[in-house]
Amino acid sequence: MKPVVIYCSQTGHTERYARWIAEDIGCDAIAYKNRNAVDLADFDTVIFGSWFHAASIPGAKWLKRQIAAHPEKRFVLFATGASPMPEQGGSSVEIEEAVRRTFPEAEYPDLPWFYMRGGFxxxxxxxxxxxxxxxxxxxxxxxxxxxxxxxxxxxxxxxxFDGTERAFIAPLLDCVRGAGE
Ligand SMILES: Cc1cc2nc3c(=O)[nH]c(=O)nc-3n(C[C@H](O)[C@H](O)[C@H](O)COP(=O)(O)O)c2cc1C
Incomplete structure (x- = not known):
């Protein structure tokens, strides 16, 4: 497996998760602004992290272009937000809706996605x-x-507040390593 993490972050919470994920799977975490310095041909798994921005996910258009251009690669999405996670009393329906508004299930049935609480x-x-x-x-x-x-x-x-916790990356790591399939 040759993975890379690419992340979009304005205030640092998504970046923190990106760095934890990269550290645990042993790869680079690249800021979105430097994405053009990376040749995706060098990787087989692209983990993309961004944050909920009202009705959008910054960088989603780029990710969609990469998914369309590289059908042979595996893409994994994670998003952070201020909303609590379902295990913290947050609404799994609202979180799923926020992801599916940008990545509809019908168009992206195989895109694994994860939500982790960020901060504000x-x-x-x-x-x-x-x-x-x-x-x-x-x-x-x-x-x-x-x-x-x-x-x-x-x-x-x-x-x-800072709601980031390293333990929250575990389901994503399982998925990337294959155990969550
Ligand atoms: C304009 C704006 C809109 C936001 N909309 C949402 C939202 O719809 N749902 C949510 O859970 N968090 C929302 N947030 C909170 C961010 O997603 C949260 O602070 C995130 O962790 C920021 O990531 P970053 O620190 O990597 O920039 C919003 C933040 C801003 C500034």
């Missing part, structure tokens, strides 16, 4: 994302009074 840091965001989040918070503030779940999310996100 407002102060590391670019200006546009900060504005988007201010709009988001104006909505969550209104809903917090009547929805305890939203109240917790609103509080946690405003304070900032």
């Amino acid at each position: 840091s407002m102060d590391k965001l670019g200006a546009l994302d900060r504005t988007m989040m201010k709009v988001f918070f104006s909505r969550t503030e209104k809903l917090a009074g009547s929805d305890p779940g939203i109240a917790v999310m609103d509080r946690e996100m405003k304070a900032g």
Whole structure:
């Protein structure tokens, strides 16, 4: 197996997972901005990591092009987000919907995907994302009074948090190594 990890990360949480995965399987983790310096012909397995950005997954268009151009390679997707994982009380339906909005099951039936909780840091965001989040918070503030779940999310996100845990990469590692097939 000749794997490589390519990751898109703005505030570092996806990058942390990418580095843990690369370390455990013994390969390189390449930042998305350096993707053109990598020749995918040198690898048979491409692990792509990115993050939930409202209704999109940054870098997804590139990944789709690579999947189309390299049908012989194995691609594995992982995404991070602020939402809790199902084992933490998060909604597996919402997480799956967030992935399937970009990678519909009908078009990508064989793409293994994994969700790992990232974190949130407002102060590391670019200006546009900060504005988007201010709009988001104006909505969550209104809903917090009547929805305890939203109240917790609103509080946690405003304070900032790091929800990354190395153990969360285990199912992806099993899949890449073949045990999760
Ligand atoms: C504009 C914006 C939209 C986001 N939308 C979602 C979302 O829909 N679902 C979610 O779980 N997290 C969402 N997040 C949180 C990020 O996915 C989370 O902070 C992620 O771990 C960031 O990864 P990074 O640190 O590698 O950049 C959003 C963050 C921003 C800034």
